[in-house]
Amino acid sequence: MALCLCLASTAGLAQIGEDPRLAPLRELIQDPASKVRLEALRAVAKIPTGESAALALSALDRPMDPGLDYALWMTINDLSEPWIAALQSGAWKPEGHEKQLEFALKAIRPEQASRVLSQLLATKPLAKDGQGPWIELIGAAGSPKELRQVFDQVVSGGFDAPTSARALTALGEASRLRKVQPGGDLSSVTRLLTSDSEPIQVAALRLAGLWKQAAFVSSVAGVLSSPSLRPAVRDAALETLRQIGGPDSLKALQGLVASSNPSLRRAAVASLAQLDLGAALPSIVAVAQESSEETEALAFWRSVLGVKGSGKRIAEGLPKSGVPQPVARAGMRAAREGGRNDLDLVLALAQGSGLAGETGGAAGAEVIRDLAARAVSKGDPHRGESLYRRKDLACMSCHAIGGVGAKVGPDMTSIGASAPMDYLVESVLLPNAKIKEGYHSVVVTAKDGTEYTGTLARETPQELVLRLASGAEQSVAKADIEKREQGTLSIMPGGLLDPLNEQEQLDLFAFLSRLGKPGDFDAAQGGVARLWRIGQTVHTDAQAGQDVWPLTANWDDRRWSPAPALVKGVLTRDLINEITKASPWTARLGVYAATELVTSKDGKVRLNLKAAPGSELWVDGRKVGGNGASTASLKAGTHRIIVRMDPKQVPDELRLDSSDGAFVLN
Numbered sequence: 185m186a187l188c189l190c191l192a193s194t195a196g197l198a199q200i201g202e203d204p205r206l207a208p209l210r211e212l213i214q215d216p217a218s219k220v221r222l223e224a225l226r227a228v229a230k231i232p233t234g235e236s237a238a239l240a241l242s243a244l245d246r247p248m249d250p251g252l253d254y255a256l257w258m259t260i261n262d263l264s265e266p267w268i269a270a271l272q273s274g275a276w277k278p279e280g281h282e283k284q285l286e287f288a289l290k291a292i293r294p295e296q297a298s299r300v301l302s303q304l305l306a307t308k309p310l311a312k313d314g315q316g317p318w319i320e321l322i323g324a325a326g327s328p329k330e331l332r333q334v335f336d337q338v339v340s341g342g343f344d345a346p347t348s349a350r351a352l353t354a355l356g357e358a359s360r361l362r363k364v365q366p367g368g369d370l371s372s373v374t375r376l377l378t379s380d381s382e383p384i385q386v387a388a389l390r391l392a393g394l395w396k397q398a399a400f401v402s403s404v405a406g407v408l409s410s411p412s413l414r415p416a417v418r419d420a421a422l423e424t425l426r427q428i429g430g431p432d433s434l435k436a437l438q439g440l441v442a443s444s445n446p447s448l449r450r451a452a453v454a455s456l457a458q459l460d461l462g463a464a465l466p467s468i469v470a471v472a473q474e475s476s477e478e479t480e481a482l483a484f485w486r487s488v489l490g491v492k493g494s495g496k497r498i499a500e501g502l503p504k505s506g507v508p509q510p511v512a513r514a515g516m517r518a519a520r521e522g523g524r525n526d527l528d529l530v531l532a533l534a535q536g537s538g539l540a541g542e543t544g545g546a547a548g549a550e551v552i553r554d555l556a557a558r559a560v561s562k563g564d565p566h567r568g569e570s571l572y573r574r575k576d577l578a579c580m581s582c583h584a585i586g587g588v589g590a591k592v593g594p595d596m597t598s599i600g601a602s603a604p605m606d607y608l609v610e611s612v613l614l615p616n617a618k619i620k621e622g623y624h625s626v627v628v629t630a631k632d633g634t635e636y637t638g639t640l641a642r643e644t645p646q647e648l649v650l651r652l653a654s655g656a657e658q659s660v661a662k663a664d665i666e667k668r669e670q671g672t673l674s675i676m677p678g679g680l681l682d683p684l685n686e687q688e689q690l691d692l693f694a695f696l697s698r699l700g701k702p703g704d705f706d707a708a709q710g711g712v713a714r715l716w717r718i719g720q721t722v723h724t725d726a727q728a729g730q731d732v733w734p735l736t737a738n739w740d741d742r743r744w745s746p747a748p749a750l751v752k753g754v755l756t757r758d759l760i761n762e763i764t765k766a767s768p769w770t771a772r773l774g775v776y777a778a779t780e781l782v783t784s785k786d787g788k789v790r791l792n793l794k795a796a797p798g799s800e801l802w803v804d805g806r807k808v809g810g811n812g813a814s815t816a817s818l819k820a821g822t823h824r825i826i827v828r829m830d831p832k833q834v835p836d837e838l839r840l841d842s843s844d845g846a847f848v849l850n
């Protein structure tokens with residue numbers, strides 16, 4: 185009490201009302217210059233009142249930067265007790281200030297946050313539809329007591345299905361990033377494993393894996409024995425077994441390796457390898473030999489090679505007779521990509537499979553200069569473009585041109601205009617020779633022995649997010665990291681051009697060297713559709729009453745085949761026909777090319793189609809025109825545009841442009 189009086193008197197005006205020192209800071213905290221805001225934020229920390237905490241938090245209403253973020257974090261830490269008091273007395277109201285509340289709860293000490301959350305929960309139980317930020321806040325800052333409350337509400341059916349899945353995910357994040365779990369017995373999570381809702385099932389499986397109790401294993405194995413097992417549930421359940429580990433999980437996985445279902449078997453071997461490489465080795469070689477397709481094999485190799493030291497040991501176990509070439513190629517690529525260079529495995533795969541010439545023998549400076557000179561004089565960039573698009577070379581799965589493609593590696597749109605030929609040749613043949621700034625790999629070893637390599641996508645105080653060679657993002661909780669190193673190798677694998685003969689290599693280099701220069705290889709100008717999907721209708725569709733299915737099909741309908749445009753922004757007849765190559769005995773009734781346009785305001789949109797006469801242009805299920813210029817009145821949003829063509833009149837080149845919106849590129 186005495187302290188209070190003393191503070192009041194030092195404030196000058198003995199009356200109630202705010203500290204006069206706050207008035208000038210109130211303006212400075214809104215200052216356009218972020219430096220001024222930062223100083224004001226730190227000055228506020230000297231005045232230990234609820235008002236000053238509220239004032240500091242109001243900085244979040246303006247754009248923040250990392251410096252401001254840190255200053256606010258420190259200030260809220262200094263003012264945590266006055267802020268909590270103001271919240272408890274009702275002087276500071278969380279309603280309408282959810283963002284500020286979230287920031288403050290994450291900034292203060294966990295035991296303080298938990299005090300606040302338990303008070304909020306006591307006055308207001310969580311809504312059935314999980315309205316507001318509470319569930320995630322409890323996940324981010326709650327103690328075992330609040331986590332228990334949320335868990336009980338899920339188990340007793342106190343949330344609707346989407347909210348239950350959300351709550352389970354929040355509980356998972358609490359466990360993954362903060363290592364905090366609900367207090368008490370956790371076994372009721374097994375009841376959720378058989379939920380009808382796939383998102384609940386998957387989230388509950390993840391949770392069971394994070395909570396790691398051997399008692400869960402039999403329920404998880406039960407999920408895997410379901411005859412109608414869906415892939416997302418399968419993958420989550422296998423990951424759960426791997427995380428729980430121990431003799432029971434090992435036994436369950438070994439049982440699954442003998443499954444008669446090939447995709448289950450493949451996935452189980454990958455999980456077993458992560459748990460116990462020695463136990464998995466014989467099956468790894470057997471399963472690798474089974475995959476008939478290169479993409480399937482690549483996914484398998486990638487998951488197995490994530491286990492530290494696996495490359496060398498698999499190499500030793502490979503049969504002398506070799507493995508099928510597509511499997512060997514996929515393995516060689518996985519062994520060299522993503523900052524990994526398992527030379528033992530590369531050599532073993534190559535030797536047994538007749539690919540011995542393809543081990544990317546080190547090209548010297550001489551060879552590179554020579555190839556570069558000949559690429560300039562003898563390379564054909566048009567042929568090179570079709571090589572660049574080839575799936576097995578995988579360039580597009582990591583690089584983008586004109587926005588189309590992936591972003592694991594640098595953008596290629598203007599690489600030819602900015603880099604000399606010998607640099608291009610060296611970059612592709614010897615990716616590890618010089619690694620581009622900003623694309624260095626990071627190698628993270630987790631405490632469970634899993635090794636992740638990728639480029640750093642982002643980092644927070646709690647987690648590290650890597651972008652892997654597959655393009656997927658992988659988050660690793662900092663609490664789980666054993667070791668983190670800067671990688672010395674490129675994410676881009678060497679040996680990608682091994683399947684090409686020398687002329688083809690020259691063609692590919694010629695193509696790269698023309699990118700961004702005026703002409704057929706300039707993708708810099710926008711306004712043209714570059715990402716197409718192609719569909720066709722045949723007689724059996726007509727018999728099934730599906731004669732115009734492409735006009736109404738969903739964007740992710742599996743009957744569509746993706747077809748990126750050439751760099752100059754067109755689809756050629758050859759490209760279209762290659763995709764729609766119907767079997768000789770089925771005649772095509774219609775050929776359809778679909779793309780999407782996003783408009784930012786309501787109004788007239790001009791579309792300019794270059795196709796054959798007789799082509800039709802449909803927008804959002806309505807015919808709006810044909811070859812040439814058309815106009816459509818569209819609301820702001822995403823629109824499906826479809827070009828319908830007579831199979832006998834597929835144009836030499838199909839092109840659609842519009843300057844009234846942005847075409848979707850990925």
Ligand code: HEC
Nearest residue numbers: 577578579582593594611615619620623653674675676680
């Ligand atoms: C697994 C992903 C991946 C694949 C597949 C891939 N790249 Fe790369 N590429 C990268 C990364 C990452 C870099 C940057 C790091 C480095 O310099 O090695 C890169 C760098 C390059 C560079 C140098 C770019 C610059 O600005 O310095 C060129 C050229 C290149 N790649 C061409 C290709 C071609 C052609 C293919 C297909 C044959 C291909 N890449 C396949 C990931 C990939």
